[in-house]
Amino acid sequence: MKNRKDYIADKNLFDKDLEGLSLKMLEQHYKLYEGYVKKSNEIQIKVESADKSEANGVYSFIGELKRQETFAVNGMKLHEVYFGHLQGDGKPAGELLAMIEKDWGSLDEWKNEMIATGMSARGWAITAFDYRDNRLHVYGSDGHNVGAVWGAAPVIVLDVYEHAYFIDYGIGRKAYIDSFFKNLDWNFANKIALEYGLAARYGKLHEQNGA
Numbered sequence: 001m002k003n004r005k006d007y008i009a010d011k012n013l014f015d016k017d018l019e020g021l022s023l024k025m026l027e028q029h030y031k032l033y034e035g036y037v038k039k040s041n042e043i044q045i046k047v048e049s050a051d052k053s054e055a056n057g058v059y060s061f062i063g064e065l066k067r068q069e070t071f072a073v074n075g076m077k078l079h080e081v082y083f084g085h086l087q088g089d090g091k092p093a094g095e096l097l098a099m100i101e102k103d104w105g106s107l108d109e110w111k112n113e114m115i116a117t118g119m120s121a122r123g124w125a126i127t128a129f130d131y132r133d134n135r136l137h138v139y140g141s142d143g144h145n146v147g148a149v150w151g152a153a154p155v156i157v158l159d160v161y162e163h164a165y166f167i168d169y170g171i172g173r174k175a176y177i178d179s180f181f182k183n184l185d186w187n188f189a190n191k192i193a194l195e196y197g198l199a200a201r202y203g204k205l206h207e208q209n210g211a
């Protein structure tokens, strides 16, 4: 691609233990994220020079690059939301809270769905705003490039890969998920929602519906 640009990793802003999440674990986790950024860039470069004429559904170098590109890029993006909203006080607030309460009826209903999704998924539990119906949804994903829904913007992202909690919790995923919510930065999540223009779109939908 002529206009290719390297992705640049977000800064690591972790410098102390969070409530229930050790700095040691966060630093290890951040290193994995850096790996996704590095590999995203490497794949983009290799795509440029790969022999497109050998493309093949069983195996080809270009096919393998394209398969792993979605793994690396989704891994990068999802971790950026996860780390970005992980240094807060856990107090629900803002437009996003209002949208959740409207769509689920209560914050607890939404949280129960997020926890259940997180307990059953092998990769991620994601609250995303879907541009198809202008509503929030909770989606589960078994891997960075498995279960992604096109045209949906992730606003609250819970990592449930073992690497996200094993150092501190062993197999105790539920306790880790509780800690995730205690540290959730709703201001950051609201900022993402605003950047995506979600509140405006959502408001329009409810106006149309007379709600």
Ligand SMILES: [Fe+2]
Binding pocket: 029, 032, 079, 159, 161, 163, 164
């Ligand atoms: Fe992760």
